[in-house]
Amino acid sequence: METIKSYLDSMFRGLPLTDKVIKAKSELLQMMEDKYTELIKEGKSENEAVGEVISNFGNLDELAKTLGIEDILYSNKQDKINRHKLSFEEVNKYIEAKFKAIRLTTIAISLCIMCFIPPILAHSANFGDRYGVLGMFVMLGIAIALFIVVPNTMEQWKYIKHEPCAIDSVTIDQLKERKSAFITTYSIKYSLGVLLCVLCFVPAVFLDSFENEFINNLEGAFFFIFISVGVYLIVTSIKMKKIYDHLININNATEFKAPKKSDSYKNPNLKSIMSIYWSVVLCIYLCISFLTFRWDISWLIWPVAGVGKIILKAMNGEEV
DSSP states (O other): OHHHHHHHHHHHTTSOOOHHHHHHHHHHHHHHHHHHHHHHHTTOOHHHHHHHHHHHHOOHHHHHHHHTOHHHHHHHHHSOOOOEEEOHHHHHHHHHHHHHHHHHHHHHHHHHHHTTHHHHHHHHTTSOHHHHHHHHHHHHHHHHHHHHHHHHHTGGGHHHHHSOEEEOHHHHHHHHHHHHHHHHHHHHHHHHHHHHHHGGGHHHHHHTTOOOHHHHHHHHHHHHHHHHHHHHHHHHHHHHHHHHHHHHTGGGOOOOOOOOGGGGOSSHHHHHHHHSHHHHHHHHHHHHHHHHOOHHHHTTHHHHHHHHHHHHHHHTTOOO
8 A cells, every 4th residue: 555655646746735636636545545455355466456556547647637637737737837845844934924024014004103193192281292293203213114124034035925835735734724713813803903993083072072172182192093003903914814825825826926126226225215215205294294284385295205216226326
């Protein structure tokens, strides 16, 4: 039987480890075992039984249609993809790094949303508007730093996104189990995030009944808190689920994303800055517009930012 199993492994070597292929391999093994047992009962020797089993079931081209893998076998012969084999430890480290990056990036997004809270609180408490503006830019600074640093931490894993990779069936099964366990967390986080976004106006309705001016001014603060927490829960749950989906189906992938054009920057620091450049400009535009309410002139930030980008690229020897 070990000879039959070894031969079966060689037959399926090189095929993608999809559910369909794994099922076909299991079915063919059962067919071989049944035939082997039948031949032994008929009085055949072990070597004779093995030889006849391989003779009857050893041609995968003839059995592909019966096993339902004709399309996969044909595709595999037409386009052989040399895949990087990911180990169990490699997959776990990637998931850990990716989850951390997702959390930090989403925290940065939440900070951008909540950066309006310090000016609101400072104004409400008559603490001095300059301190509110200072708090806003501190939060924006932390967010921008995270936007720059986090992508750099994932550089070592970019081959999983841009190159053909493969994962063995045992690791795939474990990933499916982990995804099943995560689905409950995903559903709770996603639902709670949507609920917070929907209910973001409730604090305003409740606090509006108070006559205290400070409490009334907290309406805006609670609005941004609800939105930022809701966005954090929604984005992290969706992104984390996508990681599991991507890894589970990685053996089926035939098209791979080419690195973005921003990856061609020679200066790594400039590359990081340019990856978030327009996001930062948008944050600055919104902050200035909401603080001054001079929407009639705040739009000038955009052409100035366009010129600034050209100057930055030219100063660093990049093509303009």
